[in-house]
Amino acid sequence: MKAVHFGAGNIGRGFIGKVLHDNDYSVTFADVNLDIIEALNQDRAYTVHIAEENGASYTIDDVAGINTAQHPEALRAAIMEADIITTAVGVNILPVIANAIAPHLEARAATGRPLNIIACENAVMATDALKEAILNTTGSIDPDIVSFPNSAVDRIVPMQTNDNILDVKVEPFFEWVIEEDAWAGEEKLEGVTYVSDLMPYIERKLFTVNTGHAAIAYYGRTLGLDTVSEAMGDERIESFLRDVLSETAVYLTEVYDFSRAEQDEYIEKIIGRFKNAHLSDDLNRVGRGVLRKLGPDDRIIKPLTWLHEHGLKHDALARLVSFALQFDNTEDPEQTRMNTLIRESGIAAFLKKHSRLSEKLIREIT
Ligand SMILES: NC(=O)C1=CN([C@@H]2O[C@H](COP(=O)(O)OP(=O)(O)OC[C@H]3O[C@@H](n4cnc5c(N)ncnc54)[C@H](O)[C@@H]3O)[C@@H](O)[C@H]2O)C=CC1
Numbered sequence: 001m002k003a004v005h006f007g008a009g010n011i012g013r014g015f016i017g018k019v020l021h022d023n024d025y026s027v028t029f030a031d032v033n034l035d036i037i038e039a040l041n042q043d044r045a046y047t048v049h050i051a052e053e054n055g056a057s058y059t060i061d062d063v064a065g066i067n068t069a070q071h072p073e074a075l076r077a078a079i080m081e082a083d084i085i086t087t088a089v090g091v092n093i094l095p096v097i098a099n100a101i102a103p104h105l106e107a108r109a110a111t112g113r114p115l116n117i118i119a120c121e122n123a124v125m126a127t128d129a130l131k132e133a134i135l136n137t138t139g140s141i142d143p144d145i146v147s148f149p150n151s152a153v154d155r156i157v158p159m160q161t162n163d164n165i166l167d168v169k170v171e172p173f174f175e176w177v178i179e180e181d182a183w184a185g186e187e188k189l190e191g192v193t194y195v196s197d198l199m200p201y202i203e204r205k206l207f208t209v210n211t212g213h214a215a216i217a218y219y220g221r222t223l224g225l226d227t228v229s230e231a232m233g234d235e236r237i238e239s240f241l242r243d244v245l246s247e248t249a250v251y252l253t254e255v256y257d258f259s260r261a262e263q264d265e266y267i268e269k270i271i272g273r274f275k276n277a278h279l280s281d282d283l284n285r286v287g288r289g290v291l292r293k294l295g296p297d298d299r300i301i302k303p304l305t306w307l308h309e310h311g312l313k314h315d316a317l318a319r320l321v322s323f324a325l326q327f328d329n330t331e332d333p334e335q336t337r338m339n340t341l342i343r344e345s346g347i348a349a350f351l352k353k354h355s356r357l358s359e360k361l362i363r364e365i366t
């Protein structure tokens with residue numbers, strides 16, 4: 001079985017690439033990072049280290065790389081052979097990936113072999129966005145052959161500091177949940193959870209793991225800290241994190257069928273993951289993409305708006321917005337853009353236009 005995975009980064013190599021390899025796929029990584037592609041083609045293997053006491057190491061072999069910008073013909077050949085195409089590039093890059101896949105899809109569909117195309121990004125129904133962008137170019141493609149399941153992915157893979165640029169250290173936990181009904185073909189993946197209704201899983205993950213991580217990053221940086229370990233050692237941050245997660249727990253248990261006991265157990269598990277002493281993570285990485293994270297459907301604003309509209313407690317999430325507005329990672333292009341927008345029109349106008357917050361909520365935050 002063959003896979004093409006777009007984005008040979010932390011999640012690509014450390015999570016999706018490993019699951020595909022464990023399912024006996026040869027994985028061809030498609031990326032624009034020349035160093036990574038060259039190393040993949042030279043070594044044809046890398047190591048995944050599990051960050052825990054006496055953590056195991058796994059060799060991921062039978063891999064290759066394609067530079068999508070320079071070798072479109074190699075990409076076409078790989079797509080023609082692929083049984084699955086996955087992405088982990090960042091949700092904003094999906095239109096670019098759609099342009100890379102679309103020209104080859106009609107020919108691939110004509111082979112009649114099932115193909116699943118799955119976006120593995122931190123966003124609600126990211127595959128739908130990829131599908132729309134692809135079909136805008138191709139027109140309709142036989143859905144019995146080419147299918148687009150949405151998915152939710154969860155594994156903390158921080159910035160890497162290994163000597164070998166391909167090796168990757170990951171937390172032990174991982175969860176890849178895929179829409180079952182949208183899956184094409186009989187060959188399902190082991191190590192993946194298939195569900196008929198994905199939305200509760202996506203939002204539970206996004207509004208617990210990712211809202212929690214954002215709380216640590218933005219409050220932590222406001223207090224002048226640099227790493228998740230430092231932040232999790234500060235009682236003020238853990239207490240704020242718990243306040244934020246008890247607000248999103250209200251959203252999740254009201255909107256979906258999770259009981260409060262189940263959600264509390266999930267929260268404790270996530271906080272335990274944030275405290276993993278074998279994983280060193282940087283608050284600037286965790287807080288990266290601040291414009292995306294302050295978007296109306298993302299991890300902070302969506303639960304905040306819902307709780308506010310329903311007259312429910314939301315002051316920790318409102319504080320989280322004010323911490324995010326103070327984030328100051330000028331290496332992040334989204335930060336620079338946010339700073340410019342705020343300088344030009346002010347915080348209130350930014351929150352109204354970008355985050356689509358109501359005047360009342362904006363007054364609470366500013
Ligand atoms: N790192 C983490 O802990 C987690 C990340 N995610 C999500 O996974 C996605 C990827 O995140 P990471 O792996 O951490 O980022 P990363 O920055 O390590 O990897 C992204 C990769 O995409 C490549 N890329 C960028 N533009 C491209 C293009 N046009 N064509 C092909 N490749 C391109 C980059 O060169 C890079 O290798 C994001 O959506 C993120 O939100 C989800 C769960 C956990």
Ligand SMILES: O=P(O)(O)OC[C@H]1O[C@](O)(CO)[C@@H](O)[C@@H]1O
Nearest residue numbers: 122153154155156157209213286
């Ligand atoms: O680009 P984003 O949305 O921050 O994605 C990475 C986040 O997802 C997580 O992996 C959680 O699954 C966190 O490690 C990290 O903060």
